[in-house]
Amino acid sequence: MQAINWKTTARDGNARTGVIQTRRSVIETPVFMPVGTLGTVKGERFEWLESEIDARIILGNTYHLWIRPGTDVITVLGGLHRFSGWNRALLTDSGGFQVFSLSELRRIGEEGVEFRSHLDGAKLFMSPEISMDIQAVLGSEIVMAFDECPPGDLGKEEIKTSVDLTVRWAQRSKDRFEELQAGGSDLGRVSFETSDLSGKQALFGIVQGGGHLDLRKESLERTVEIGFDGYAIGGLSVGEEKDVMYGVLGDLAPQMPESEPRYLMGVGTPEDILEAVSHGVDMFDCVLPTRNGRTGGAFTSNGDLNIRNATFRDDPSPLDENCKCSVCRRHSRAYIRHLYTAKEMLGPILISHHNLAYYLGLMADIRTAIREQRFSAFRAEVLAHRSAG
Amino acid sequence: MQAINWKTTARDGNARTGVIQTRRSVIETPVFMPVGTLGTVKGERFEWLESEIDARIILGNTYHLWIRPGTDVITVLGGLHRFSGWNRALLTDSGGFQVFSLSELRRIGEEGVEFRSHLDGAKLFMSPEISMDIQAVLGSEIVMAFDECPPGDLGKEEIKTSVDLTVRWAQRSKDRFEELQAGGSDLGRVSFETSDLSGKQALFGIVQGGGHLDLRKESLERTVEIGFDGYAIGGLSVGEEKDVMYGVLGDLAPQMPESEPRYLMGVGTPEDILEAVSHGVDMFDCVLPTRNGRTGGAFTSNGDLNIRNATFRDDPSPLDENCKCSVCRRHSRAYIRHLYTAKEMLGPILISHHNLAYYLGLMADIRTAIREQRFSAFRAEVLAHRSAG
Numbered sequence: 001m002q003a004i005n006w007k008t009t010a011r012d013g014n015a016r017t018g019v020i021q022t023r024r025s026v027i028e029t030p031v032f033m034p035v036g037t038l039g040t041v042k043g044e045r046f047e048w049l050e051s052e053i054d055a056r057i058i059l060g061n062t063y064h065l066w067i068r069p070g071t072d073v074i075t076v077l078g079g080l081h082r083f084s085g086w087n088r089a090l091l092t093d094s095g096g097f098q099v100f101s102l103s104e105l106r107r108i109g110e111e112g113v114e115f116r117s118h119l120d121g122a123k124l125f126m127s128p129e130i131s132m133d134i135q136a137v138l139g140s141e142i143v144m145a146f147d148e149c150p151p152g153d154l155g156k157e158e159i160k161t162s163v164d165l166t167v168r169w170a171q172r173s174k175d176r177f178e179e180l181q182a183g184g185s186d187l188g189r190v191s192f193e194t195s196d197l198s199g200k201q202a203l204f205g206i207v208q209g210g211g212h213l214d215l216r217k218e219s220l221e222r223t224v225e226i227g228f229d230g231y232a233i234g235g236l237s238v239g240e241e242k243d244v245m246y247g248v249l250g251d252l253a254p255q256m257p258e259s260e261p262r263y264l265m266g267v268g269t270p271e272d273i274l275e276a277v278s279h280g281v282d283m284f285d286c287v288l289p290t291r292n293g294r295t296g297g298a299f300t301s302n303g304d305l306n307i308r309n310a311t312f313r314d315d316p317s318p319l320d321e322n323c324k325c326s327v328c329r330r331h332s333r334a335y336i337r338h339l340y341t342a343k344e345m346l347g348p349i350l351i352s353h354h355n356l357a358y359y360l361g362l363m364a365d366i367r368t369a370i371r372e373q374r375f376s377a378f379r380a381e382v383l384a385h386r387s388a389g
Numbered sequence: 390m391q392a393i394n395w396k397t398t399a400r401d402g403n404a405r406t407g408v409i410q411t412r413r414s415v416i417e418t419p420v421f422m423p424v425g426t427l428g429t430v431k432g433e434r435f436e437w438l439e440s441e442i443d444a445r446i447i448l449g450n451t452y453h454l455w456i457r458p459g460t461d462v463i464t465v466l467g468g469l470h471r472f473s474g475w476n477r478a479l480l481t482d483s484g485g486f487q488v489f490s491l492s493e494l495r496r497i498g499e500e501g502v503e504f505r506s507h508l509d510g511a512k513l514f515m516s517p518e519i520s521m522d523i524q525a526v527l528g529s530e531i532v533m534a535f536d537e538c539p540p541g542d543l544g545k546e547e548i549k550t551s552v553d554l555t556v557r558w559a560q561r562s563k564d565r566f567e568e569l570q571a572g573g574s575d576l577g578r579v580s581f582e583t584s585d586l587s588g589k590q591a592l593f594g595i596v597q598g599g600g601h602l603d604l605r606k607e608s609l610e611r612t613v614e615i616g617f618d619g620y621a622i623g624g625l626s627v628g629e630e631k632d633v634m635y636g637v638l639g640d641l642a643p644q645m646p647e648s649e650p651r652y653l654m655g656v657g658t659p660e661d662i663l664e665a666v667s668h669g670v671d672m673f674d675c676v677l678p679t680r681n682g683r684t685g686g687a688f689t690s691n692g693d694l695n696i697r698n699a700t701f702r703d704d705p706s707p708l709d710e711n712c713k714c715s716v717c718r719r720h721s722r723a724y725i726r727h728l729y730t731a732k733e734m735l736g737p738i739l740i741s742h743h744n745l746a747y748y749l750g751l752m753a754d755i756r757t758a759i760r761e762q763r764f765s766a767f768r769a770e771v772l773a774h775r776s777a778g
Contacts, residue, residue, distance in 0.1 A: 038727070038728075038731045038733055039724070039727065039728075040728060040733050040735040042733065042734055042735070043734045043735065043738075044735075045715075045735070045738065045739075046719070047715060068727065068730060068731050069702070069723070069726075069727040069730070069731075072703070073702060073703045073723060073727070076703040076705070076723075077703065077705055077721060077723055077724070078705075082705075083721070083723065083724055083727075084720075084724055085719040085720045085721070085724060313458070313462060314461070314462045314465040314466065316465070316466055316471075326434075326436060330435070330474040331473075331474045332466060332472070332474070334458070334462060334465075334466055334472065335428070335466070335472055335473055335474060337458075338427070338428065338457065338458040338462070338472075339427075339428075339429060341457060341458070342427045342457050342458075344427055344429050344431065345431055345432045345734060345737065345738070346429045346431070346432065346433075346434070348734065349432075349434065349734070349738070350434075
């Protein structure tokens with residue numbers, strides 16, 4: 001029995017819809033997963049994520065949760081689901097990206113990475129095994145292998161070295177993961193009386209290789225050889241030019257196994273998502289809806305706006321006139337701008353909520369368009385409206 | 390026809406239950422009104438206030454809304470209801486308390502008060518007429534007369550002088566208010582096809598007099614003589630000893646007109662509210678549930694706690710084991726403490742919500758106890774549990 005079941009339900013060019021059945025929720029793809037770094041999607045109550053947004057899966061962050069509140073606390077509480085109160089599916093990233101992007105003074109060796117906490121400078125060590133141990137405590141439905149995330153400006157030689165290390169770490173991630181699953185260490189375990197799922201965690205491998213198509217291909221092949229429940233594209237949207245990212249996506253995504261979900265990590269704008277979907281990517285996560293929401297940035301069908309702009313001071317219209325979310329049905333731009341200006345918490349709360357509603361609404365529309373074999377036209381229409389606004 | 394209808398529905402000693410019918414919602418008393426200073430109850434979406442908390446009326450603040458976003462913006466949007474999206478009843482305070490507590494360099498004259506904005510130091514002038522003008526733009530269901538709020542440490546002579554001024558300002562408030570109502574200036578106006586309400590705003594007078602029972606009595610009599618739709622007790626909980634406040638409440642509240650609602654402004658703890666209800670007060674507002682919520686303070690049936698306390702680090706129990714609110718049904722103290730420690734917005738959001746649920750739940754229990762003629766026993770029980778916790 002498998003940890004997750006994935007099946008394709010429709011195709012339109014390389015774009016596809018599917019369903020991921022996990023032990024905690026059923027996820028329609030292409031899916032956008034709101035980011036809950038510290039066990040909370042910033043500014044959102046779970047009740048809204050469940051009811052209006054209908055998020056079936058959110059992210060948790062191994063690095064951040066390891067530092068705060070720490071695995072000791074989460075162990076006592078019985079895993080991240082019980083700790084946080086989120087009962088639908090969780091995907092936890094491996095901590096790799098944060099170790100390489102947030103911490104200073106890191107020293108990478110074969111065994112793992114020595115680094116200092118971004119909070120208090122404490123010396124820490126992370127390895128594939130430690131990442132798997134933490135993710136077993138978190139008890140997520142989907143675990144990510146521990147990878148090296150090299151800076152975007154490395155030479156090809158160094159990226160090749162990094163890909164080699166990531167492959168070795170992927171194997172070690174899988175080995176430790178399987179031990180943990182066999183030992184029942186996963187705190188998120190649920191038992192199904194009647195199910196074709198194993199009740200265990202699933203493990204995804206991560207493809208690296210920077211902007212080099214040959215290294216990407218090699219990384220993919222060697223990762224697939226190890227064998228995972230799904231495959232992710234890492235190391236994109238880390239400062240490279242758009243055409244490099246789109247080049248990798250166009251080449252790599254269609255080569256990824258048909259029979260497992262494809263996940264583009266940490267990406268991106270609505271435009272990026274539409275591009276990636278066109279090449280067959282199924283899963284996305286990004287901090288943009290909530291991060292921009294906190295600084296007044298709203299995504300809309302007519303292009304993006306920042307509510308701090310003085311033109312909205314007495315604007316009675318909603319953030320997005322085509323949006324049916326609870327924020328747009330009720331509140332004017334003038335009111336939300338006032339909340340921002342007055343530094344009221346409700347400002348970030350409302351825009352973040354609208355942005356998540358926009359993103360998950362977009363994904364639902366994408367799925368419908370693929371099912372109806374009109375994804376290209378749909379995409380062109382969305383892009384046209386967003387750039388004309 | 391009246392602007393509001395008030396009727397008593399039960400009595401138990403001096404405590405009483407009643408119903409205030411306003412043009413926008415029906416309010417059961419004793420009632421606690423969440424404070425929405427700037428047109429938002431801090432950290433709460435209106436949807437929660439309506440559904441789970443079932444707040445029938447919230448406060449808005451004339452002083453704050455006058456400064457931000459300004460009456461020009463609120464006029465364009467069509468009043469505070471339409472501006473904010475809150476469609477139930479609003480009570481607006483007159484700005485008096487804020488002029489006297491927040492601003493510096495104030496100069497009080499017969500005409501009004503000259504002061505500087507607490508935000509940018511701009512010179513401003515507030516008078517009874519200006520307060521009424523602003524409250525007509527806000528379009529609240531209940532308007533408060535503009536009063537002088539002297540510091541608690543004034544001598545009796547000076548308090549007497551202040552009471553005299555407040556009475557003259559009350560008359561001027563009423564005169565201007567009636568002009569505005571007659572001229573249809575109130576932006577919150579709604580028309581009822583079938584109703585026994587006028588559709589206009591209601592105006593409450595404010596009783597001052599510090600801790601002096603004779604001045605309180607004089608202030609009450611002269612305010613009642615002018616004639617208002619309800620009467621408020623101002624100038625309590627401003628730094629005086631508890632027994633002074635309770636002394637004034639015990640003496641003053643039962644003397645207030647039976648036939649109108651009695652409102653204790655800006656008070657207070659659950660203990661204060663139980664005391665005031667025992668003397669026949671019907672309406673309350675206070676920033677405590679949301680202000681304490683933002684700094685980690687939770688009100689519970691077993692006494693108050695601060696979630697930042699290290700003992701809650703791995704505590705799986707809810708904030709209040711006797712609470713049925715959505716926060717207590719779902720989230721542990723350990724999780725909420727983690728949110729606080731990590732400075733996540735959701736921490737203040739969750740505790741503020743629980744605190745409001747606690748306060749409005751307490752008011753519902755108070756109403757039930759009065760109806761069942763067991764208010765004294767109920768009060769003793771609440772106090773015993775809260776002090777034993």
